[in-house]
Amino acid sequence: MIDIILSGCGQGIIWALLAIGFYIAFRILDFADMTCEGSMTLGGAVTAMLIWQGVNSFLAVVIAFIAGLLAGAVTGVLHTKLKIPPILSGILTMTALYSVNIHIMSIATGTSGTANLSLLKYIDDTVFAIIRSIIPLSKRDVTLVFGVIIVLGTIGLLYWFFGTEIGCAIRATGNNEKMCRAQGINTDNTKIIGLALANGLIAVAGSLLTQHQGYADVKMGVGSIVIGLASIIIGEALFARAKGFFFKLIGIAVGSVIYRVIVALVIYSGMPSDDLKLMSAVIVIAALAFTNYKNEIVGAFKKLFSRFKKKPEEKEEKSNE
């Protein structure tokens, strides 16, 4: 049991980067960015291909980040320069990336149409294996320790970045675009930068996930938008009182870990893994519906409760009659 929870934590800490990236697009820029489904896979595909080519796996993470930046920038350009609505811009980039990802993985194997790339032959070349060769840790612990360091480092950098002049301008863009233009902010640029950064982080999540699970697959990003949303919702609910950007991001990371632990426990309890995406969708729907109908639901419960309280009185009245 503890094993399952801890391995869930390890997965969760990698997926936290996805959740944080998605948070930048979704909450800071107010842009429900579907690109993440493609950029997650892009990060994985680029990393697996580069490791096959003998590139250092740490460098592969950096290159995956850059690839993600580009993917996000494409969505940004589609939206700002070609005036395509946000969701559609993301879907278009995501769809295009499906082909791109297959091409990238095909570079490694030399056969076209490669839909997945195993790292079985290169299992000693992943970042986790390299760290384990220096510091003697179990595979599970290395994921946890390295993951926590990466996530905390990322949160620190983001905290700094969104406190800078350009970072403030990006935050303001998500808040009030009209005001931004009146203050001389080129909102096209701030959106493109924000989306690039978001997808860069998501690609890093894909890169680390690929190295953790030992393969890249063209479908590995499917449903990641819902997982990101679920992590954000759990994190915001738990850290509802958190003040300041730093603790909000910590909350998202914790939300991601908790989500993965729940998933691990559900699978452990015997639910077929095919139903996972259905479960994630239902969790997110329930959470979103709850936030939209909070007052009604709380009101209904209160009513129900007061009815139980009143019942005895009503009976008395009836008996009097």
Place this chain on the structure above:
Amino acid sequence: MSEANNARPMLVLDNIVKIFNAGTVNEKIALNGLSLTINDGDFITVIGGNGAGKSTLMNAITGVFKVDSGSIVLDGEDIGHLPEYKRAKYFGRVFQDPMMGTAAGMQIDENMALALRKGQFRGLKWGVSREEREDYKARLAELGLGLEDRLTSKVGLLSGGQRQAVTLLMASLKRPKMLLLDEHTAALDPKTAAKVLEITDRIVGENNVTTLMITHNMKDAIEHGNRLIMMHEGRVIIDVSGEAKKNLTVEELLSMFAKASGGEFTSDRAMLS
């Protein structure tokens, strides 16, 4: 007012035309060959009925959209081709909707810092510096709204009047070439509106900044500024300044409007009183 002495033109609008939905049944000629010269130091109040083109005029000046024809020359520079965000450095703007001028989810100091960097490159330096904060505090204290102690409060927590006051401060933080106020007191209760107008007068006076203020309130239009223009169907139909403007009464203004607009006075009366 010494408009005769400093007759240097600040903004020259020449024959501006803007048609919305051209060629459709919803075609609307919003600005119909409007020409207007605004001198440096002018404080112009703009009145006119609904659909007269007042807000369209402001949006044309600031570049929310490009005009169909005509030229916009600001302080000798043709700005008609510049995108909105590039024109922003010349203008300070306050909108009718108090929600519009500030970023609700950001702190007061962060909002002001955004305004201070108008027209500058935004890089990786801290978004708000310590020295700035002291300056903001002093400026907020002058408003007399107690905001100087709430520098790190989210702007979304402020009342409409407080938000408009902060927006005004932001608009004038870096002295703009022109201050453009689009019915910035219309959404406020009378007492708050009066307070915001008082702050407006002070900021305009202190900075001696050329100002264009749209208002629905004829009394305010007469009491504030040195020049009054009335718009109708996308044109300026009345332009009064100096002593003549000072001595205007609301009744005189209404009859002037009736004469100039050719009888559409009754339907618009409600909008103008």
